[in-house]
Amino acid sequence: MSPPRICVSIGRENVNDAISVAQSVTAQADVIEIRLDCLSAPAVLPFMESVDTPLLFTNRPQWEGGQFTGVEEERLAPLFEAVAGSVAYVDLELLAPAESQQRMRSALQDSSTQLILSWHNFTDTPSREELVGRMAMMQDNGADIGKIITTAHDHDDVLRVLQLQEVAKKLDFPLIAFCMGGPGVISRVATCELGGYMTYCAVNETEATAPGQLAVESLRKIYGLMGVS
Secondary structure, three states, X not given: OOOOOEEEXXXXXXXXXXXXXXXXXXXXXXXXXXXHHHOOOOOOHHHHHHOOOOEEEEOOEHHHOOOEOOOHHHHHHHHHHHHHOOOOEEEEEOOOOHHHHHHHHHHHOOOOOEEEEEEEOOOOOOOHHHHHHHHHHHHHOOOOEEEEEEEOOOHHHHHHHHOHHHHHHHXXXXXXXXXXXXXXXXXXXXXXXXXXXXXXXXXOOOOOOOOOOOEHHHHHHHHHHHOOO
């Protein structure tokens, strides 16, 4: 089994602050996500020049739980810059306009960047049929990696999301899947050991970018107790 991929998500407002934080967690992170929508002046190049850890750039719109409220062209521009620079990953929402997805696929043809198509539900966890359908849409729309994140209200929700890895394995489709919220915390820990591609955590206890996100130090301690290197 591959070792867990821990992605540390950084949602600072200032670029220099975000770079400093990113550099401080390089030893603990396998991937560092830069939330461009949190930055007052979104930028890509400074991170590419200053951070050695593989980078993931996300510019999450308000309609998917992020902070970006501008026009789609402005939202996509830094993502295309990241793709042109062949960063490790960019995240684009499954529900982004079809034109945005088409333009992203075209840009990726000349880049080594991998595309994560993501879908978040901040209310609940839908049926297995709907979740599997979302995964199929991601694969059909050219995702290298899928990301399905729901809100868990009980253990049944958690199990429904974690079991998606069985389908993903049959489809040979790398999938990030876990739950937000208190009941979902265990899924953030367990997902990589159950076949998930990656899990997300925060720089510290006060800087979570999603409900239920653990601090990277806490997650590393838990993995240590589990005997996971």
